[in-house]
């Protein structure tokens with residue numbers, strides 16, 4: 001009997017299949033099995049969604065009784081065995097049928113294989129059909145339960161502007177996936193990528209030194225541009241925004257304003273134009289009050305006082321300067337449009353400053369693409385761009401409304417080739433509408449049931465049967481859903497540090513195992 | 521007709537048709553009542569010790585060696601009975617184990633026979649035409665199905681020992697004694713050949729009727745007569761005194777506690793030709809008697825029993841298949857119902873005749 005033979009089909013319907021397996025076959029949730037219909041030659045792919053125990057005894061509670069006897073024997077230190085385990089014990093795997101492969105083509109399941117069809121592990125040759133769906137940005141290999149097959153998979157770069165989600169509980173591999181995806185994008189050279197890095201982990205791998213950063217990628221020297229207000233390993237630019245490029249929307253990300261304050265702000269903005277923030281900082285309250293009074297409408301000194309203090313805080317931000325020639329904004333946008341990767345390291349900035357910078361740059365990108373879309377003929381030559389946002393719930397949470405620039409990108413970006421990459425540990429905080437805009441979603445391990453259920457609604461594939469799998473995913477194990485893949489693809493994301501070895505020839509990326517009998 | 525309980529539990533349509541023809545034929549014959557035919561089943565008593573004191577316990581050291589074990593058991597049943605007509609079914613099956621794993625098994629579909637008890641003598645001659653054992657009893661057997669099952673078992677034993685690896689253990693359900701209705705040469709030949717070729721044969725009785733000095737059955741007490749479990753977690757005692765070479769008892773008779781947690785000791789008969797290996801054979805038997813569900817009983821025999829038995833479910837299936845065949849042959853359905861119904865009541869009375 002071949003090593004890949006793992007059982008026989010026993011039931012039950014098009015939507016839910018079961019197979020009996022040997023008592024010692026290692027089966028795990030998320031594993032893919034294959035039932036071969038001998039009559040038609042169709043190879044049905046089944047995703048294991050649950051595994052349970054079975055035994056052949058007709059006696060009620062046989063297993064409980066046997067366990068009781070074992071415990072008794074254990075206590076007395078006597079030895080015993082289970083004879084004939086192949087015959088008496090088995091495992092029952094519950095599966096959701098993914099579809100069938102026939103002539104290297106994948107088809108949705110509309111029928112069931114014949115009774116008692118033989119179940120085997122999928123062979124690499126059958127799974128080759130997936131290569132058609134692999135996309136050009138490869139981030140991992142096909143995963144079958146806990147093992148990996150040599151079928152590289154990823155996403156299609158053309159879908160980047162249709163937004164992307166990366167959801168995982170902390171430590172499950174979001175940042176690693178980000179680095180691998182960035183590598184793939186740098187290697188392709190066809191897409192712009194803007195990464196905001198609040199934790200300072202992407203450029204050089206961050207603290208500790210055991211992790212590698214994007215700068216360690218061989219393509220970094222030509223395709224990566226990092227900006228920061230701190231000293232980074234290797235070449236990088238100085239993150240700098242002239243004060244006159246800051247808009248009200250940007251500071252609205254970090255302060256909340258009353259209606260009166262907002263009106264005053266707009267009055268300042270209109271009065272002083274691009275100089276509004278400087279004037280707010282440097283004119284005294286009396287002058288401000290006087291200059292802003294128009295007819296009967298006037299502003300209270302206390303209102304202007306609050307605005308002034310806030311403006312001063314902004315002027316104190318490390319990355320804000322007063323020299324309008326020192327802007328990195330245009331630089332960054334230009335690089336993105338030419339298909340480069342830009343890393344904005346905000347690790348030593350305050351939370352408020354970081355949020356504001358993110359907002360300013362995101363808006364700059366969106367506006368530039370939009371403007372080129374509306375006016376110039378060279379829009380077609382612009383590289384599509386993806387803006388990756390760590391801790392995206394901070395600016396995209398449903399509770400904070402949906403008017404900011406990040407929401408705008410999600411709503412309108414696809415038209416202008418600007419996509420939003422939403423990285424978060426808590427997708428449940430995002431609105432359903434926003435989630436439904438995300439074309440590709442990488443689901444890594446998610447412990448919280450509410451997080452899982454919210455994705456269930458927005459995923460482009462039915463992943464309702466996969467709750468247990470998502471819960472049990474280990475770091476780096478993912479499911480990828482998108483409208484272009486035939487089913488939620490189980491992936492093992494390459495570990496970035498190993499991925500880099502492909503350039504030094506030490507190892508193949510992903511540290512993939514050979515298919516062995518512990519395949520599941 | 522496919523069966524829910526396995527390939528071997530079915531009866532081919534052709535075989536059912538033959539039975540139907542045969543029944544048609546039989547009912548064309550006489551309807552006289554059959555007097556019970558006594559058969560001399562006695563081979564004398566095995567000459568046992570007077571009490572357990574004369575049978576000191578010996579320790580069994582099971583070394584867990586990965587022996588190959590064959591277990592053989594038979595199954596039989598009476599499907600229908602009425603007047604002198606009886607329909608019976610029987611077979612024997614074998615399982616082969618090594619180190620807890622079932623290596624192979626074989627069990628045919630049962631043979632089914634419809635016969636007239638008045639003509640049983642002709643019947644048995646016809647059935648035994650290719651038999652290696654000669655039927656020597658002066659009277660036809662009272663229970664033909666028992667003899668046929670016995671013969672099937674021993675023919676299977678004969679086949680198994682000739683294909684078994686040297687050093688294997690062959691376990692049989694029951695005891696090692698001559699069947700007085702048949703020429704002893706057959707069984708003796710098997711046992712002698714086996715011992716000579718290092719195939720060890722032992723028989724285990726599920727429930728013994730032997731007793732010492734007219735007391736309770738020997739296997740009734742859980743500790744074999746005294747508390748030996750502490751000193752001897754696994755033990756055996758020889759119950760028979762030396763047997764004359766001509767004895768119909770073909771094995772030495774023992775009582776054995778095969779696992780410290782056994783619920784009772786079992787009577788074990790070991791091929792007399794193989795008595796120098798008694799200790800080793802007990803060690804082998806104990807090695808396969810440590811299944812958690814059957815502590816103290818050899819698991820392979822339990823498996824052989826399950827394989828070969830014709831249980832009530834299968835019996836009903838057989839009755840159904842033959843009933844259909846009779847329909848096809850235009851046999852009056854009420855007669856078959858009568859034959860089967862009659863046996864139902866009898867079965868309920870003396871428990872299912874499943875062996």
Ligand SMILES: Nc1ncnc2c1ncn2[C@@H]1O[C@H](COP(=O)(O)OP(=O)(O)OP(=O)(O)O)[C@@H](O)[C@H]1O
Pocket residue numbers: 168169170171172173174175176177425475476477492493494495496
């Ligand atoms: N694809 C992978 N293969 C193997 N191990 C991985 C993989 N991805 C992540 N890990 C392991 O998990 C650890 C945490 O990964 P990572 O920092 O990417 O998680 P995270 O989701 O970004 O966590 P946080 O929420 O803290 O930002 C890594 O240091 C690594 O050991």
Ligand SMILES: [Mg+2]
Pocket residue numbers: 174175176
């Ligand atoms: Mg992270």
